[in-house]
Amino acid sequence: MTGPRSATLPYLRRTTYPADLAHAAQEAHAPRAPDAPTCVSVFAGRGGSSTGYHMAGFRELLAVEWDAHAAATLRLNYPGLDVYHGDIAALSVSETLERTGLQPGELDLFDGSPPCQGFSMMGRRQLDDPRNQLFQEFVRLLAGLQPRTFVMENVAAMTRGKMKQVYGEAVAALRAATPGYRTVSGVLSAAAFGVPQARERLIVIGVREDLNLTPTLPVPTCQRPITVREALTGLPDTPDGMTINDVYLPVWTRCAPGQDFGDIHPKGHLFSNRKIHPDRPSPTIVKTVGVDRQGRANGGTYHWRWPRLMTIPEIKRLGSFPDDYQFATTGDPIHDFLNAWAGIGNSVPPLMTRAIARHIRQTILQH
Template identity: 75%
Template sequence: MSTFAGRGGSSTGYHMAGYRELLAVEWDAHAADTLRLNYPHLDVYHGDIAQLSVAEVLRRTGLAPGELDLFDGSPPCQGFSTMGQRQLDDPRNQLFRQFVRLVDGLAPRTFVMENVRGMVAGPMRQIYGEALAALRAAGPGYRTVSGILVASQLGVPQARGRLIVIGVREDLGLQPTLPRPQTRPVTVRDALYGLSNTPQGMKLQDHWIPVWARIKPGQSFKAIHPKGHLFSHMKISPDRPSPTILKTVGVTCDGRANAGLYHWRWPRLMTIPELKRLGSFPDAYQFARAGDEVDDFIAAWNGIGNSVPPLMTRAIAQHIRGTILRR
C-alpha cells in the first residue's frame, strides 16, 4: 500500500520489484489520474489521507490487521527541504502523523518512509526524532533503521540523496538494514542513449542564452552571477549523473524556459522523455493531461521531480523482500 503516492514513482518501483499494490492514496487530482492511467487495475483513493480510516483501508484491501507485507509513504517534504524556507511550524511537517496513524492500525510487517535529507539537518531533527519515536511505538512496536541513500548508487542516473526509514514489526524478530550501493554511477549520456538528440524543446528566453553559452556543463548560472543567484538554472553535464531533479520548472505562457535543467548542447530545457530517463521512469510511462502543451509539460516535470525514482524504490523493495519478507 502506497500513501502520498504522487504520480507513481514509488508505485512503479514496487511493480518493478514484483510486489502487488493493493491501494494507493493521493489527494492531487492530476497525480491520481496519472496513477489510474498507468495502473488501471489499481485501487486509487483520491482524497485527504486524514479522512481515510483504518477500517476503510481493510475493507478496500480485503486484509486484516497484520497481513499487509509493506506499507509505504513519502509525506510531503517542502517544510523540511533545504531548497525552501525550512519552517519548523510548516503544517506539512505534521503529515507524517497520518502515516503513523495508519501504521498503528494496520500493523504491517514492514514499512518504508521516505523524505528529504533536510529532515535530519538543523532544527528539523526535532521532528525527525518525534517521527522515529512514534513509528517505533506504533501498533505492536517496530524496529527501525534509517539513513541517507543516494539514488545514483542504486541504478538511477541522478545524484539524489533521500532519507529512508525502514521498519520491521517487533514480533518478526528481524533487524532491518539498508540496501548497500549496487551500481556505479550512470551518466546522463548513457541514460539518454537511443533518444533523439535534437534542439527541439522548450527553448530558453533570449536573455538567458548568452549566460547559458558562457557556463560549462555541470554549472549553474550562479557560477557567473556576482551574488551567486540563479542556482535554479543548471546546464546539465552529459558525463556525470544528473543533479537532483527539482519539482519546479520555469516556463512562460508562450513556452520559453525560465528555470530548470538545461541541455548541454542545445539552449533548451531537458525534454520529458529525457527527464523520464533521468528519473528512471519507463519510456512508456504516461502523464495525464493537465491542459495545454505548457501545462502538460509542467505537470509531468513536477511529477518526475517530486517522485522517489522507481529504480531506487525497486532496490529498497528487493532488499526488504530478500532480508525480511522471505524469512
C-alpha cells in the same frame, strides 16, 4: 516550445541502461505470483514508488493521493490499481482494510512519502510548518494496519540542522506505533542503485517487533554511476524542446556543462538553473521548472548542447521512469509539461524503490 529542427542524432555512448530500464518496466506489468508480497502506498504522487514496488514483484493493493493529476496518472498507468483520491486524514483504517481485503497484521509493506516542502533545503525550514506533521497520518494508518514492514521516505535535509528535532519525533512515533517497530534509517543516493541522478533520500525501514528481525538498509548495487549521456542512449538528440528565453540565453551560453547559472552571474542570481553535464550523473531533478508567458524556459535543468530545458522523455530516463510511462494530460502543452516535470521531480526514483523493495523482500519477508 520548439526550436529549429536538425537531423536526429542518437546519443552515441553504448550502455545497458535503456535495456535494463525497459526490462524493469516489463517486470512492473508482469502477472503477480500467487504469493506476491502486498503493499499499500500513501502520498503516492505520480507513481515513482508504486512503479518501483511493481518492478520488484509486489502486489499493490491501494494507492492514496490527494492531487487530481497525480491520481489520474496512477490510474492511467495502472488501470487495475485501487486509487483513493482524497485527503489521507479522511481515510479510516477500517475503509483501508475493507478496500484491501485484509485484516490487521496481514499487509506486508506500508509505504509513504509525506510531502516534504517543509523540510526542503530549497525553501524555509520551519518547525511549525503544518506539512511537517503529515507523517502523523502515516503513523495513524501504520498503527491500525499493523503491517509486517514499512518504508517512509523523505528529503535528506530532514536530518540536518533544526529539522533533526522533527526527524527524531517522527522516528520515535514510528517505533511506538502499536504493536511496536524496530527501525533503521539513513540517507541513500539514488545513483548507487542504478539511477542516473545524484538524488539523496532519507529512507526509514521498520519491521514489526513480533517478527524478531533487525532491519537493514540496502547496499549499493551500481559499481559505477550511470552518466547522463549513457542514460539518454537511443533518444533523439535535437534542439527541439522548451527553448530558453532571451534573458537566460546569454548566461546559458557562458555556462560550462555542470555549472549553475548562479556560479557565473555577477550578483549570484539565477541560481538553481543548471546546464547538465553529459558525462556525470544528473543533479537532483527538482519539481519546480520555470516557463514565462511566452512559453519559454526561465528556470530548470538545461541541455548541455542545445539552449533548451531537458525534455520529458529525457527527464523520465534520468528519473528511471520507463519510456512508456504516461502522465495525464489536460490539453494545454505547457501545463502538461510542468505537471510531468513536477511528477518526476517529486518522486522517489522507481529503480531506487525497487532496490529497497527487493532488499526488504529478501531479508525480511522471505523469512
